[in-house]
């Protein structure tokens with residue numbers, strides 16, 4: 001039986017060399033950890049949706065990805081799985097700080113993402129939290145300092161970054177911009193740019209959107225490096 005130590009060592013190369021098989025449709029076929037596979041199984045997920053099967057082989061190869069597919073097509077797992085896997089491969093631990101940041105337009109959507117993360121992540125050891133406002137900013141700051149994965153709304157996140165205590169993102173590996181079109185529709189363009197400026201450049205970035213407007217593409221140019229574009233058309237559903 002493969003030890004976890006061996007698995008961690010092998011995952012990166014198996015993802016890098018992964019060739020999509022003809023009958024590619026199950027999460028179990030992905031080059032991902034058994035911890036994530038068990039989490040997916042426990043949550044009842046077996047077959048991938050189109051956006052998942054088309055973006056996961058790329059994002060697991062650490063490529064920047066712009067994924068466009070309609071609401072309800074399964075974009076959440078398309079970015080939560082790589083977020084868990086990238087940190088797992090790096091043996092991310094409690095002292096490594098913030099490793100993955102997910103930005104979502106609204107509190108409600110952020111909470112939904114957080115719930116999916118909890119559903120598929122019970123076998124991982126990462127700490128995860130929400131940054132959606134409500135509580136006292138100073139009180140919240142101490143809690144955030146211990147988190148490996150954060151799901152945040154743009155306004156609240158920038159509030160933290162603007163404070164004297166700052167917000168230590170210096171170790172960030174993965175940035176996810178979810179529902180990017182809605183983030184822009186809500187007038188968060190400048191906020192988002194200010195956030196992205198605070199983040200290390202060497203990160204992996206994934207941007208997901210229901211639509212591909214010019215503004216989404218402009219944002220992609222600003223935040224992604226040499227991205228792969230994946231658009232699932234309506235007829236494919």
Ligand code: ADP
Nearest residue numbers: 045046047048049070071072073074075076077
């Ligand atoms: P989107 O972000 O594209 O709007 P979500 O990620 O919120 O879509 O997923 C929409 C719904 O589909 C959710 O109820 C989710 O649980 C379900 N879902 C996502 N992926 C799968 C899958 N592979 N198998 C079954 N159900 C799925």
Ligand code: MG
Nearest residue numbers: 075076178179
């Ligand atoms: Mg969504």
